[in-house]
Each structure stands twice: as structure tokens, then as C-alpha cells.
Amino acid sequence: MVISKDIIKLVKTYNKANLINILNHIQQKEGFLSEKNIEYISKELSMPMARIYEMASFYSFFSFEKKGKHTIRICNSPSCYMNNSANILKAIEKTIGLKSGEYNNIFDFEIAQCIGCCDESPAMLVDGISYTKLTNAKVIEILNNIKSGKKTKSINYTGKPPGEHAMNILHKTNFMSLKKAKSMSPENIIKKVKKSGLTGRGGAGFSTGLKWEFVNKTGKEGTLICNFDEGEPGTFKDKFIVINNTETLIEGIAIASYALKCRHAYIYMRGEYDYLKGKLQETINSSKKNLDGLEIEIIEGAGAYICGDETSIMNSIEGKAGHPRHKPPYPAQSGLWQTPTAINNVETLINTALLFCEGWNNDSRLFCVSGDVEEGGVFEEKTGLSFKELIGKAKPKEKVKALFLGASGGCIPYDANSCFDYDKIKQKGASLGSCTIIVVDKNTGIVELCKNITAFFVHESCGKCTPCREGNYRILELLEKITSGEGTKQDLLLIEELCDFIKTTSFCPLGQSSCNNLSGALKYFRREFERLCK
Ligand SMILES: Cc1cc2nc3c(=O)[nH]c(=O)nc-3n(C[C@H](O)[C@H](O)[C@H](O)COP(=O)(O)O)c2cc1C
Ligand code: SF4
Numbered sequence: 001m002v003i004s005k006d007i008i009k010l011v012k013t014y015n016k017a018n019l020i021n022i023l024n025h026i027q028q029k030e031g032f033l034s035e036k037n038i039e040y041i042s043k044e045l046s047m048p049m050a051r052i053y054e055m056a057s058f059y060s061f062f063s064f065e066k067k068g069k070h071t072i073r074i075c076n077s078p079s080c081y082m083n084n085s086a087n088i089l090k091a092i093e094k095t096i097g098l099k100s101g102e103y104n105n106i107f108d109f110e111i112a113q114c115i116g117c118c119d120e121s122p123a124m125l126v127d128g129i130s131y132t133k134l135t136n137a138k139v140i141e142i143l144n145n146i147k148s149g150k151k152t153k154s155i156n157y158t159g160k161p162p163g164e165h166a167m168n169i170l171h172k173t174n175f176m177s178l179k180k181a182k183s184m185s186p187e188n189i190i191k192k193v194k195k196s197g198l199t200g201r202g203g204a205g206f207s208t209g210l211k212w213e214f215v216n217k218t219g220k221e222g223t224l225i226c227n228f229d230e231g232e233p234g235t236f237k238d239k240f241i242v243i244n245n246t247e248t249l250i251e252g253i254a255i256a257s258y259a260l261k262c263r264h265a266y267i268y269m270r271g272e273y274d275y276l277k278g279k280l281q282e283t284i285n286s287s288k289k290n291l292d293g294l295e296i297e298i299i300e301g302a303g304a305y306i307c308g309d310e311t312s313i314m315n316s317i318e319g320k321a322g323h324p325r326h327k328p329p330y331p332a333q334s335g336l337w338q339t340p341t342a343i344n345n346v347e348t349l350i351n352t353a354l355l356f357c358e359g360w361n362n363d364s365r366l367f368c369v370s371g372d373v374e375e376g377g378v379f380e381e382k383t384g385l386s387f388k389e390l391i392g393k394a395k396p397k398e399k400v401k402a403l404f405l406g407a408s409g410g411c412i413p414y415d416a417n418s419c420f421d422y423d424k425i426k427q428k429g430a431s432l433g434s435c436t437i438i439v440v441d442k443n444t445g446i447v448e449l450c451k452n453i454t455a456f457f458v459h460e461s462c463g464k465c466t467p468c469r470e471g472n473y474r475i476l477e478l479l480e481k482i483t484s485g486e487g488t489k490q491d492l493l494l495i496e497e498l499c500d501f502i503k504t505t506s507f508c509p510l511g512q513s514s515c516n517n518l519s520g521a522l523k524y525f526r527r528e529f530e531r532l533c534k
């Protein structure tokens with residue numbers, strides 16, 4: 001059995017069975033997880049081979065057979081779908097002579113869920129590099145270059161802020177906030193963060209100070225996980241932060257770690273952002289002199305949306321399949337490796353450094369706007385601004401009729417004078433969550449869009465519980481029946497019944513929120529469904 005030297009080195013480096021990074025490394029280097037490599041890891045980490053197979057088969061980026069040399073992942077999630085990813089898909093098929101799901105010895109061609117480039121859609125990843133604003137001509141050129149071994153210029157997202165005003169989120173704190181924090185006790189920092197009103201930006205909006213207090217009160221050494229999984233379709237703000245203000249994010253992580261008495265923090269980064277790992281690692285290295293021995297380790301995901309959930313993320317870091325855990329115990333009581341753990345979003349953590357600066361307030365949010373717009377992007381705005389104001393900045397292509405708040409936040413009708421206020425959006429039956437806005441104009445069919453989103457949830461359901469696993473699948477079947485002209489109004493009632501059932505009986509928030517888009521669409525745009533029914 002011949003194992004490559006760097007795999008041997010890598011396995012020896014990890015003392016806590018950090019399986020996902022090891023497997024990611026092998027997958028990226030050798031293109032698949034061979035039996036000999038799995039056998040080697042199993043021996044070295046004293047872990048049954050079956051356990052490694054069980055874990056690896058959970059993640060869509062891992063493969064047990066050697067496929068093409070180059071992996072193409074074309075996104076077909078909402079914003080790309082609205083911006084003609086179907087045409088791009090056909091152009092790829094024609095250029096490489098493969099259908100999605102097929103491979104030859106040059107290419108492996110897969111359809112991907114949102115890759116976090118929604119404002120520059122349609123987009124694809126080839127060998128981990130993002131290519132955006134694709135046209136048929138661009139795709140043909142890129143793939144022909146790869147085929148003939150020519151170096152292709154990557155079209156990586158630049159994350160340029162919309163230039164009109166300096167964004168607060170881009171302010172560099174130059175480790176002055178950490179210095180101020182270190183002059184205080186952890187308990188006083190927590191008081192300050194509580195008083196500031198900072199709430200989580202990952203979607204649930206929980207008080208950050210209170211979360212830290214739960215960990216601190218255990219009296220034990222805490223653990224911090226920075227959640228950079230960002231898998232929600234339509235969301236790309238955390239990438240924007242990592243591209244444009246990495247140093248201040250690292251400072252925020254250091255402040256949180258100090259408050260939590262944490263000596264080893266983790267950044268869980270989605271595998272789709274592999275091209276940002278180098279930048280992130282370099283900034284961690286160059287910040288070391290300011291970190292007083294704090295270890296910050298990057299763990300890379302492998303294509304599973306559920307791993308953004310706060311309990312799944314812990315299983316993933318522990319080298320397991322990313323199934324959610326039962327609560328209680330809550331992460332603050334017993335989290336990663338049974339330690340009291342705080343999980344915080346990237347935008348939350350950068351704000352823990354920014355809130356030490358003059359004039360900071362908790363009203364600013366990063367809105368991600370994409371879909372049927374000419375100039376989508378990340379917009380820093382105060383909550384409460386009108387639909388017209390925000391959507392106008394992104395330049396809609398046509399008359400806007402609806403807004404989808406990511407895949408899981410729901411669907412509401414567009415009303416120029418309504419505003420992006422958490423309570424007001426809730427009154428409409430949706431959730432503003434992490435401020436993800438997918439703009440839908442009069443030319444996009446609501447039913448097809450709901451079908452696209454349901455297919456996303458079918459793909460991303462972890463399979464642990466029946467309502468989410470089977471229910472979403474049945475809804476997809478019904479939506480296919482309707483879009484093929486075979487559906488009836490009775491089917492709409494059945495969909496509604498299934499939605500209620502899935503919402504109330506699913507084990508975790510993924511299933512519980514998977515039908516929000518359909519419930520809203522059926523409430524506000526029922527006629528579009530009925531028009532397709534027999
Ligand atoms: C399926 C699912 C995916 C999630 N994905 C993310 C994510 O990518 N990033 C994130 O910060 N939170 C995500 N969350 C929310 C986290 O569970 C958690 O609430 C959040 O990381 C807490 O950080 P905060 O308090 O700073 O917002 C997700 C939740 C679920 C149920
Ligand atoms: S609701 Fe159930 S099947 Fe769906 S992701 Fe959560 S645990 Fe898995």
C-alpha cells in the first residue's frame with residue numbers, strides 16, 4: 001500500500017481525528033478517496049473503515065471512484081436559475097459531451113446548489129475556482145482552455161463594495177479593539193456586548209452577549225466556532241467580509257475567544273469557498289503576534305447545507321456526518337468535544353471588533369440582493385428602509401412582483417412602501433433572517449421557482465427524519481405534476497397539508513423552514529398555481 005508523503009504528514013498532524021480536513025485534502029489532491037487511503041487513515045486514527053465510509057458518503061464533495069481530472073459544478077439555485085443557468089448547462093453539455101451527473105477521464109460534471117456567487121449569476125466552480133456572470137461564449141472558452149491544458153484566467157468574485165459610501169463593515173480596527181478588550185475582564189466584555197444590543201447575523205437573531213454569558217457561566221474553558229458555512233441560497237455577505245476585511249474578522253474572533261476563555265477557535269468554511277482558504281490562513285498567520293497563543297483553525301466543509309446548523313457544524317468538525325444533534329444539551333452546555341461552545345456567524349464576529357469603535361450601532365445589516373436585478377450585491381443599510389429604496393439600488397430588470405427571503409425565509413409580495421423591518425416581515429408570514437433578498441420580477445414564474453427551491457431542500461435534507469426527507473420529496477413530485485399540466489386544485493390542498501406537517505414535525509430548523517417559500521407563494525400568488533391546474 002503506497003500512501004503519498006503529504007497524506008502521511010497530514011494524518012500525523014491531526015490529533016483529534018479531524019477527518020473532514022484530511023478527506024478534503026485527499027479528495028482535492030487525488031480526485032477521490034481510494035480504499036487504500038481510507039484503510040491507512042483507519043489504521044492511523046484507530047477508527048473503523050466503516051465509520052470513515054459512513055461519514056464521507058454524507059458529503060456531496062467526496063467520491064469513492066476516480067472521476068474526471070476537472071470537476072465542473074454549475075449552480076442551479078434560484079438566482080442562477082433566474083439568470084439562465086439552464087442555457088449555460090446546455091452549453092457545457094455540448095462543449096464537453098457529457099450530461100450533468102456524468103464523467104469521462106477529463107471532466108466530472110455536476111449540478112451544484114448555491115455556490116455563494118448569486119449577485120454574479122450564473123456561476124460555476126471548476127476545480128474549486130469560481131467563474132461568474134457566465135455567457136455561453138465564456139463557458140466554451142473556459143472549458144476549451146482547460147481541455148487543451150491552457151491556463152484559464154479565473155473570474156473570481158472581487159467583492160467590490162458598491163462605491164457610493166464607505167461601508168462601516170470595512171472599517172479596519174488594526175487590533176486596537178482587541179487591545180481595549182484585553183484591558184477588561186471577560187465578564188465585562190460580555191456585559192459590554194450585551195449592552196450594545198448585538199444580535200446574531202446568522203439568521204436567528206439571538207443576543208450575542210447572552211450566548212457568551214451562558215458559556216462563561218459554566219466556569220470552564222469555552223470553544224468558539226465561527227460559522228462561515230454560508231449555504232443559504234442568495235447569501236454571500238460573509239464571503240464579502242472575508243474578502244474585504246479579514247483582519248478585523250480575526251480580531252473579532254480573538255475578542256470573542258478572550259471573553260469565552262477559549263484557546264482554540266475554529267472557522268468552519270464551506271468547501272465552495274476553498275479559493276478563500278489561502279487568504280484566511282495568511283491573515284491568521286500574520287495576526288499571530290496579536291493573538292497571545294490563541295489557535296485559530298480552519299475546517300473546510302464538503303458540500304452540505306445542513307452543516308451551517310449550529311449542532312451539525314459540531315458533528316462535522318468532530319469528523320462525523322453532519323446530522324443535527326438533539327437539544328438539550330445546548331451547545332453552550334455541552335458542544336464541540338463536550339466543551340461549552342459558542343457558534344457565531346462571520347458578520348456577528350466582525351461586529352464584536354467594530355462595536356468597540358465610536359458611533360457603532362446594531363441597526364446596520366448587510367443585505368444580499370440578487371435574482372432578477374442588473375446590479376445585485378452586498379448593501380449595508382439600516383433595517384427599516386423601504387423595499388423600493390433597497391431594491392432600487394440593485395436595479396430591477398423589470399416590474400418586481402415578489403421577494404424570496406433566501407430559500408428558507410419565505411415569499412412575500414413586492415410592495416414599494418413596505419419596509420425591511422423584522423417585525424413587519426414577520427407579520428407578512430416570512431422571516432428577514434440573515435437579510436437575504438431574492439428579487440422576482442413579472443417574467444419569472446412563481447411555481448417553477450418554488451419547484452427549484454423544493455429541489456434544493458430535497459437535495460439538502462440530511463435524511464435523519466421522515467417528514468423532511470419524504471415530505472419534501474412528495475411536494476416536489478406534486479409540483480412537477482402541476483408544472484407538467486397534470487395537477488389539480490386538490491393537489492394544492494395536499495401541498496398545503498404536507499407543508500404544515502413538515503413544518504410542525506421535522507426534527508431541525510432545516511425541515512421546519514423548508515416550506516416557508518411555498519406557504520407564502522400559495523398565500524400570495526395562488527392564481528399562478530391555479531392557472532397551471534386542470
Ligand atoms: C440548515 C441551517 C443552515 C444554517 N446555515 C448557517 C450559516 O451558513 N451561517 C450561519 O452563520 N448560520 C447558519 N445557520 C444558523 C446557525 O444554526 C446559528 O444560529 C448561527 O450560526 C448562530 O450565529 P449568530 O448567533 O452569530 O447568528 C443555519 C441554520 C440552519 C438550520
Ligand atoms: S429536518 Fe430532519 S431530515 Fe431534515 S435536515 Fe433536519 S434532521 Fe435532517
Ligand code: FES
Nearest residue numbers: 075080114117118
Ligand atoms: S450562486 Fe447560484 S444561486 Fe447562489
